[in-house]
Structure formats: structure tokens, C-alpha cells
Amino acid sequence: MHAPANPFAGQKSSSRSIERVAFGVCRSATYFILLCAACIFGTILFKGAGTVFQTTAPFINVPFLTQAPETLFVFEHEGVKMKMGDKEFRRFKEEKGLPDIAAESYVYSSGGIFPCIVGTVLLVVGSMFIALFIGISSAIYLNEYSTHGRFVTFIRLAILNLAGVPSIVFGLFGVGLFVAFMPLLQNFDNPAAPTLPVGFGHYLNFSGWNVCLLSGWFTLAFMALPVVITASEESLKAVPMGFREGSLALGATKWQSIRTNVLPYALPGMLTSSILGIARVAGETAPIMFTAAYVVRDKMPWDVERPLDMLFQGVMALPYHIYVVSSKIPQNEYTERVQYGAAFVFLVIVMGIALTSILLRIKMRARYRW
Amino acid sequence: MNPTDTKTMQSATADPDSADAAAPAMIEVENLDFFYGQAQALHDVSIRIPANKVTAFIGPSGCGKSTLLRCFNRMNDLIDVARIDAGRIKIHGVDIHHADVDVIALRRQVGMVFQKSNPFPKSIYENITYGLQIQGVKDRKQLDEVVEKSLRGAALWDEVKDRLHTSGLGLSGGQQQRLCIARAIAVEPSIILMDEPCSALDPIATSKVEELIQQLKTKYTIVIVTHNMQQAGRCSDQTAFFYLGKLIEYSKTEKIFTNPAQKQTEDYITGRFG
Numbered sequence: 336m337h338a339p340a341n342p343f344a345g346q347k348s349s350s351r352s353i354e355r356v357a358f359g360v361c362r363s364a365t366y367f368i369l370l371c372a373a374c375i376f377g378t379i380l381f382k383g384a385g386t387v388f389q390t391t392a393p394f395i396n397v398p399f400l401t402q403a404p405e406t407l408f409v410f411e412h413e414g415v416k417m418k419m420g421d422k423e424f425r426r427f428k429e430e431k432g433l434p435d436i437a438a439e440s441y442v443y444s445s446g447g448i449f450p451c452i453v454g455t456v457l458l459v460v461g462s463m464f465i466a467l468f469i470g471i472s473s474a475i476y477l478n479e480y481s482t483h484g485r486f487v488t489f490i491r492l493a494i495l496n497l498a499g500v501p502s503i504v505f506g507l508f509g510v511g512l513f514v515a516f517m518p519l520l521q522n523f524d525n526p527a528a529p530t531l532p533v534g535f536g537h538y539l540n541f542s543g544w545n546v547c548l549l550s551g552w553f554t555l556a557f558m559a560l561p562v563v564i565t566a567s568e569e570s571l572k573a574v575p576m577g578f579r580e581g582s583l584a585l586g587a588t589k590w591q592s593i594r595t596n597v598l599p600y601a602l603p604g605m606l607t608s609s610i611l612g613i614a615r616v617a618g619e620t621a622p623i624m625f626t627a628a629y630v631v632r633d634k635m636p637w638d639v640e641r642p643l644d645m646l647f648q649g650v651m652a653l654p655y656h657i658y659v660v661s662s663k664i665p666q667n668e669y670t671e672r673v674q675y676g677a678a679f680v681f682l683v684i685v686m687g688i689a690l691t692s693i694l695l696r697i698k699m700r701a702r703y704r705w
Numbered sequence: 706m707n708p709t710d711t712k713t714m715q716s717a718t719a720d721p722d723s724a725d726a727a728a729p730a731m732i733e734v735e736n737l738d739f740f741y742g743q744a745q746a747l748h749d750v751s752i753r754i755p756a757n758k759v760t761a762f763i764g765p766s767g768c769g770k771s772t773l774l775r776c777f778n779r780m781n782d783l784i785d786v787a788r789i790d791a792g793r794i795k796i797h798g799v800d801i802h803h804a805d806v807d808v809i810a811l812r813r814q815v816g817m818v819f820q821k822s823n824p825f826p827k828s829i830y831e832n833i834t835y836g837l838q839i840q841g842v843k844d845r846k847q848l849d850e851v852v853e854k855s856l857r858g859a860a861l862w863d864e865v866k867d868r869l870h871t872s873g874l875g876l877s878g879g880q881q882q883r884l885c886i887a888r889a890i891a892v893e894p895s896i897i898l899m900d901e902p903c904s905a906l907d908p909i910a911t912s913k914v915e916e917l918i919q920q921l922k923t924k925y926t927i928v929i930v931t932h933n934m935q936q937a938g939r940c941s942d943q944t945a946f947f948y949l950g951k952l953i954e955y956s957k958t959e960k961i962f963t964n965p966a967q968k969q970t971e972d973y974i975t976g977r978f979g
């Protein structure tokens with residue numbers, strides 16, 4: 336008997352080799368991305384760790400995290416190459432009686448990045464509250480109150496478009512609206528700006544809020560809004576219709592029903608997705624560099640006469656600081672310390688926010704299930 | 706037009722039986738025309754639903770039973786495209802669309818149990834007290850009393866009295882539906898609307914709910930939508946048969962099931978369509 340030919344025998348054809356090529360391309364593309372990410376993170380983590388950590392107790396470079404930036408001076412003294420921060424260098428000169436010793440100077444390369452960390456935290460927290468309040472409110476309006484007409488479709492379209500606006504445009508928008516136009520309540524009539532008297536000797540002067548925390552908060556918040564609104568709407572949609580109908584049928588008003596039977600179940604999703612979105616915009620330099628960030632500021636945000644003044648002052652911020660130290664000062668062994676250190680700390684902060692939101696989501700998911 | 710058609714064209718009587726016409730009507734619907742956008746869901750429906758009786762709505766799906774039911778507590782207000790073009794609905798003799806009628810107050814009087822049981826993801830206790838808490842009742846003792854009374858009223862007390870503070874979602878399907886009934890009676894309505902309350906329940910849970918309906922009718926007027934002919938036969942006093950948005954026949958349940966006046970009713974009941 337003749338054995339039957341194997342009906343499943345492979346056929347050599349061009350489609351097989353194409354298959355192999357396609358598979359290879361897709362796979363190497365993925366590996367390429369992985370490699371890039373590994374390079375970036377690896378470099379920053381490796382080089383930054385040298386700044387942030389140290390081999391002796393307490394193992395963390397505390398001054399880097401708690402001091403303001405200083406100028407670094409590098410000079411030769413009695414044949415030894417020395418480097419010192421600004422203050423230390425001045426003291427050194429006085430002690431040694433060498434007022435004009437020749438030294439190379441590198442700005443921001445000594446000291447730490449404490450004011451930038453503080454500024455970034457302030458910016459993130461403030462803009463988060465504003466974005467969450469405005470975003471969740473409008474998501475509730477769109478999803479719960481509005482009738483689904485052409486107007487609402489138009490609003491949704493506008494929100495989608497907002498998400499595609501480049502960050503620099505948001506920055507300039509922030510300058511135009513918040514920095515240069517928003518009104519201040521003052522007890523004099525500012526002749527240089529449009530003014531609205533409100534009585535009791537007070538005037539609303541449309542002279543703008545200037546470069547300050549408040550302007551930065553609103554600019555960042557507006558940038559995060561599309562994400563917050565979209566995420567909030569999704570979370571609202573995920574709450575079963577039965578929760579609303581059930582409470583309305585018991586005689587709840589619409590707001591009661593939303594507050595007691597929709598929001599509690601939508602909030603975990605809203606918060607976690609929104610925080611992720613805000614963490615992303617918090618990393619942007621463009622929106623804050625004209626509205627809130629200073630290259631350098633000696634006073635800390637809380638060094639103010641009245642608490643309210645805190646809102647009307649600029650701050651230093653990590654993303655902007657990183658931009659400044661990486662583009663405005665030379666790259667060499669003396670400046671690398673602050674460049675990679677700042678990037679490292681910033682990465683850790685952003686990852687921390689993202690991680691918090693993910694943990695929050697896991698925890699809240701377990702609590703609210705239906 | 707053939708003779709059967711002519712027969713079905715005539716409007717069903719609004720009263721279940723001339724003998725009952727004297728009984729006070731709890732819900733009176735007069736010549737109701739209801740639309741979803743351009744689509745008419747109810748055509749010239751008139752029906753008088755007597756107090757303290759169980760009235761069943763039967764008919765093939767899509768014939769407008771739920772729509773009419775949801776008119777009674779104005780749940781259709783939530784649907785943008787829904788509108789009533791003509792006719793009136795009176796409850797306790799008051800037109801429920803009158804400007805003086807507060808829909809919140811109406812819904813407290815007209816409770817509803819949904820097809821898909823929808824306990825809130827809160828504790829059993831909080832589910833029951835929800836209706837009172839949104840009215841601002843805070844007195845712990847009063848709430849405790851209402852919880853016990855409502856759960857007893859819904860024949861659920863013995864099963865859950867030891868776990869009042871566990872989630873309502875931990876109950877079985879039948880228990881969840883009775884929890885929803887307990888939640889509805891906690892605000893002391895005069896009418897309870899039930900939209901296919903047993904469609905997702907097994908036979909044992911169904912018979913428990915049906916028993917409960919029999920107990921409830923001494924205190925409440927009950928309108929129940931059902932797909933299940935036997936259920937309508939078992940637990941209702943009068944039955945309304947709807948077809949394509951029209952009320953075809955409305956009379957005493959025994960009469961509908963033994964001697965229907967309309968051919969369409971007979972066809973539906975004997976299972977020839979639907």
C-alpha cells in the first residue's frame with residue numbers, strides 16, 4: 336500500500352516569508368520602543384541617583400532636596416581643584432583674604448531644588464482642585480442634566496478639540512486671559528486698565544493677575560479639563576441607570592439622586608483617571624513658563640505678608656527648572672549633577688502621582704462594586 | 706376591512722366591569738396619546754384603576770405597557786423625546802400634569818418596582834431608609850421602626866434581620882426584588898407600580914413575590930405589568946390587554962381568561978400570537 340501524502344505538509348510560498356517579515360517588523364518595533372524607554376529611564380535613574388542618593392548615612396542627599404539652587408564656583412587653590420556653592424565660596428574668600436580669586440561659575444549647579452519641588456507641588460495640587468471642580472461639574476451637567484441636543488453635541492466636540500490644542504497655545508491663552516486680563520479687586524482705580532467700580536471705594540481692575548500661582552493653576556486646569564471631563568463622563572455613564580431611576584422613583588430630586596446615588600459610585604473612577612491626566616499636564620513646561628514659573632526666586636511661596644498674597648506670586652517649578660538647567664547652562668561634569676538630579680526627582684514625583692491614582696483605583700474598586 | 710378588524714377597532718371600556726364603576730378609581734386615564742419623538746406608543750388609552758385592587762397589564766412586548774405604567778409616576782419625564790399629546794391622567798382625582806403638582810410629591814405617593822431589581826449598593830438598612838433620608842428624616846428610632854415595618858411588609862424581615870447592615874447586593878435575586886418592594890413601601894405610597902417584577906426570578910422566588918402582592922393589596926393599589934399569563938391570572942383582580950399601543954380589552958381577570966370579548970385577546974391568551 337502506498338502511504339497517503341501528508342495533506343498538512345507545509346508549502347513553500349512567498350506568503351510564508353512575508354508572514355515572517357511582518358512578524359519580525361512588528362516585533363522589532365516593539366523592542367525598539369522598549370529599548371528607547373530603557374535608555375531614557377536608565378540614564379536618568381542612573382545618573383540622577385548619584386545626585387539624590389549617597390553612600391553614607393542618611394543615604395539620601397538631603398541638602399539637594401531641601402536647599403535652594405546656588406551658583407557653583409570652580410577654582411584652583413594651592414594646586415588643589417575646588418568647587419563650592421555661592422555662600423561657601425564667599426566665606427572662603429573672606430577667610431583666606433582672597434577677594435578676587437579666579438573661578439569658573441555655573442549657575443544653579445550647587446545647592447538643591449527645594450523651591451522647584453514646592454512650586455510644582457503647589458501647582459499640581461491647586462490645578463487639580465480647579466480642574467476636578469470645573470470638570471466634574473460640567474460632566475454632571477452634560478451627562479445628567481442637559482437634554483441631548485445639537486448644542487450638547489457641539490460642546491462635546493469643542494471639548495474634544497480642546498484636547499488637541501498644543502500646550503504652548505494654552506500657555507499663551509493663559510497669558511492673554513489670566514496674566515493680562517483677569518480682574519483684581521483693589522482699593523484704587525488703576526488708570527492703565529479697564530476698571531469697574533464696585534462701590535465702597537473698591538474697583539475691579541482688569542489689569543491681570545500677573546505671573547503667579549493663580550494664573551498657572553487655571554492654565555494647567557484648563558489644559559487638564561478635556562481629560563477630566565471625558566473621564567468623569569465615562570464614570571457617570573458606568574453607573575447603572577437603575578440607581579438613578581430607583582432613587583427618583585422614591586421621590587428624590589435630581590440633585591439628591593446624583594449626590595447620593597450616582598456621584599459616590601462614579602467618584603473613584605473620576606478621581607483616578609483625572610489625577611492621571613493632571614499628572615501629565617503637570618509635566619508640561621509651556622503652559623507655566625509664561626503664567627506661573629520664575630527662573631529663579633529667592634523667597635519661598637510662604638514668605639508673604641498676607642496669606643492671600645501667596646496666590647499672586649510666581650513660583651519656581653521643576654519642569655521649567657529642568658528646561659533652564661538643560662538649555663541655559665553648559666553641559667559638563669559640574670552641571671550634570673543638578674540636571675540629572677532634577678529630572679530624577681521630577682520623574683519620581685510624577686510616577687508617585689500616577690501610582691497613587693492607580694492604588695486609589697484598585698482600593699476604591701474593591702469597595703464600590705455592584 | 707374584515708369583520709374581526711371592525712371588532713378590534715372599537716375602544717375598550719374604561720371600566721373593568723360595570724359593577725365596579727361605582728368603586729372609587731385611584732388612577733383615571735382619559736384618552737391618552739403618548740409619543741416617543743414621532744413614534745406613537747399609546748393610542749387613545751382610557752382606563753380606570755380601582756383602589757386596593759391588583760390590576761395587571763398584559764400584552765406582547767413593545768405594546769406600551771411599561772410606557773403607560775411609567776406615565777403614572779411621570780418617570781417618562783426623564784426621557785427627552787417622550788411627550789403626551791392628548792389626554793389626562795388623574796390620581797386621587799388630581800391631574801398629575803397640573804402645574805400645582807410637584808413631581809417629587811407625586812413619586813412619593815406612587816412607588817415603583819422595576820423589572821431589573823435595582824437595590825442600591827448600600828446596606829439593607831440604608832436601602833430601606835433612603836426614601837426617608839432624602840426627605841430629611843434623621844430620627845434613628847423612627848428609621849429603625851420603618852425598616853422593620855417595611856421589611857416585614859415585604860416578607861423579608863426574618864430572612865435579613867441579622868444582617869441589616871450588610872450590602873443589599875449580597876441578597877439573592879428574589880430577596881433583592883422584595884428589598885426593592887420594601888424600599889418602595891417605606892415611604893408609604895398609596896400606589897405601587899411593578900414592571901415585570903418577576904421576569905428575572907425563579908419560580909420559588911416568583912411565588913413569594915406573588916404572595917406578597919396579595920398581602921399588599923389590602924393597603925396599596927397595585928398595578929403590575931407581566932409577561933406571564935398565569936401570573937396575571939393568579940394574582941390580579943382585573944386585567945388590561947394591550948396591543949400595539951391600544952387598550953384592547955379591560956375587565957375582571959376571570960372574564961378575560963375564560964370569556965374574552967375580543968378576538969385578539971383570545972388569540973393572545975391562548976398563545977396564538979405574542
Ligand SMILES: Nc1ncnc2c1ncn2[C@@H]1O[C@H](COP(=O)(O)OP(=O)(O)O)[C@@H](O)[C@H]1O
Pocket residue numbers: 741746764765766767768769770771772773784786
Ligand atoms: N425610551 C424610549 N425611546 C423611544 N422609544 C421607546 C422608548 N421606550 C420604549 N419605546 C418604544 O415604545 C414602544 C412601547 O414600549 P414599552 O412601553 O416599553 O413596551 P412594553 O413594556 O409593553 O414591552 C415600543 O415600540 C418601544 O420601542
Ligand SMILES: [Mg+2]
Pocket residue numbers: 770771772900
Ligand atoms: Mg416593558
